[in-house]
Amino acid sequence: MLTRISGGEIVDPPNGRVGPGDLWIKDENIIEAPADGRADRTIDASGCVVMAGAIDIHSHIGGGNVNTARLLLPEQHAAHLRRPDGTPLSNAGWSTVETGRRYATMGFTTVIEPAMPPNAALHTHLELADIPIIDKGTLAILGNDDFLLSMIRDKASPDMIDDYVAWTVGSTRALGVKVINAGAAAAFKENVRTFSLDDVVPSYGVSSRRIVKTLQGAVERLGIPHPLHVHCNNLGVPGAADTAARTIAAAEGIPLHLAHLQFYGYGTEGKRKFSSAAASLAELVNASREVTIDVGQVMFGQTVTISADVMRQFAARGSAHPRKSVIHEADGNGGGIVPFRYRQDYYGALQWAVGLELFLLIEDPWRVFFTTDHPNGAPFTAYPKLFELLMSRDARNEAASLLPHSAMALSTLSTIGREYTFEEIAIMTRAAPAKLLGLEDRGHLGAGAIADVAVYRRDADIAKMLGRAALVFKNGDQVVTDGEVTHYRWGKALRLDPPKNPAMIRRLEEFYQQRYGLSLDWLAFPDSAIARDEPFGEVPCRA
């Protein structure tokens, strides 16, 4: 099948295409225009913006913690059924099926679940496999597990560390590695309640910084395309900007990705000792070429926080709304589920402003990524509104005018005139995520790319335009028409498969037998366990 999308405004910065033109799709891929110019079907896209399918690099869409949040909050889903416009969390689409549907209708075609506990990899992949239409990927969590901390304490060689990281990534079918409040979950087991970058994990004598640097080095040496994905210490704490700054400094020239930086953008000024430090953080990011960040924007309303930062979530239990939560401890990180409502009060307004400041003050759209840390800052269904805030100063000012002046006074937001262009949006939500994750086959509209294409009908209402794509193609299949899913298909989970050292497997077998009384076989599973055709797609490591 040869399809021609005709007359749209192509926005494909990586290939230097910005302007009216045609896009050609043959079966699953984008191709150069054929010499004879004949298509099996031609779609008129005049009046539309044509971009590659969007990629979300950090969205909690599947796995044990996400499912526990669903279990904890059945009323949110029920609320959605009765009042679809009034309850943002519910609009997230609480089931796997709804997750795929709602992402697709916004033109997103690849989404990364950023927190997979290695010992529960099968559960995560079962859920990801039940999300239709889009491709997925997931990051394996390391950095609080006894095996790694013991190796660091015992001064294991870099080769041994690499073997362990490679085994974890390969056996869990991950696309990268994430470290979450490095060492804090292990310290929490010893009744430690706060933990910072240079604090030391009891019983191991290993600092958080050393864990981060160890994993950063392993990821780099193994050629894992995505830099180590870091959830820093002290999330949400006033003054956390200092922790984030020290973590940025610790990158030391080697690629490092900092997740949901908004949650660290807090200073201690003002009578409430809670102010925006976004401007100084943005300046640091601008000056640190090896560092990328995603924002984790806060939007107002009910949501639920889902995190494997068990120490932080334990501390947040008192703020649960409604008043129920789940904290669980596991062999590595564990996690916590705490429902929360972001109010338009001083604190909520400041968090909202910090996120937008980061988006607007970090100059390079290749190094700042579009996330709400779904659902922690807001459900991903808030994306259309967030696009509007980034692309329209008037929309920002109007929203800010409804918020407490005391909060806005401690933020630079009102002084920022920048408005994102479609080119910058295409970079931030397509080309840059593909580059960051090592997905060369997507994020652009060049010949040979997978035909993941989003077509948006131009509208003065940006949220409306980007919230309901006119057309979406996934691997060449037309899956969305006029903002509605018209065809369901199953995507793949994208994974790396670095070589495994048999000696490490023997060592791990011994470890699991000794510590947990379990064979390593309990954690292993074949692809067929997912019970879908071709559930995985392999992404190569860098040479």
Place this chain on the structure above:
Amino acid sequence: MSVAWIGDRETPFEQAAEKAAALLHASRCPLFTIDADTDGTRAAIGLAKLVGAAYDHPGGASLARETTLFTDQGGMFVTPGEARRRADVLVVVGALPDIHLSFLAELFTSPPDLPAVGQRRVFVIGNVSLPPGTDGLVEMLSCGGEAATLAALRAQCAGRKVATPVQNFDRFAEALAAARFPVFLFSGRASESPAIEMLQGLVSDLNRKSRAAALFLPASESGWGSTLASTWLTGFPMRTGFARGFPEYDPWRFDAARMIADGEADLHLHVSTWPDTAPANNDGIDFVALQHTDGPVAGAQVTIAVGEAGIDHDAVLYSSRTGTFAFKRAPAASSSPPAAAVLRAIAERVPGGAPDLC
């Protein structure tokens, strides 16, 4: 080998599937009870959506108590592996299902991986079945029923006076003072909701100054696995229905036992991928049994034999030993079809039906 029956008469599989689909199509209030592996649960929920059925687990009452803890309150939990590694004090709250006895024995007899800690201290609350040979290892905490004992224990731990002190409280307090990670084991099989809630209150209190957690050992592994799969597929746990075309969760309305007893359901489809007997009381309603069986199930209009998950075919099952899903490879190939395949074959035959995403 015959794998299907209409009434007591052996019949080709296709014919039985057609009959089951016709019965489902004609039903105004179909009810499913699901006791299956993960893919079987997926397929059963897909079929339920197609025909507008409600579904529950055959052991729905225990599962509902366990689910209610999560939907109404939450709590602080630990995985079995971490409990085995770090628990230095164990408290078994209420009777646990026999499937957990071997793990209990392992916990009782293995030392924690903590410096300067030898054997674990073990306490029990309520009428607890213990692994053989471990009676001498445990100390009883009691001042009445489970909920009353837990309430008194919670009060005494907080330094409050109680009318009836807990027997052996001093020994428990001494163990707790020295403990680094006490773990409380429970399931929903025997423990009533107030006891489960009180237990979480106690665990939460202890965590104000030290560390503690609860280890959830479900009454039914397959039931909990199906609950988790239902939750990600629909947003809701078991006791969900599709009568209005979208999922609705109502633990009272979609209680399978109640729906049958009150005459609400006019068809009962029972899926079990293990050797099992179907719920007995299906009087007056159509009954379809998809079951691991050698012959027709009594009272069923249609019986289709399905393979045993993990024995006749590979399967993904919830494991309470790991606290997550595990893959179980079948030891040998079998001609018995997986429940998922049978359910999808029925779905394809429902008049006007289309294969659902599940």
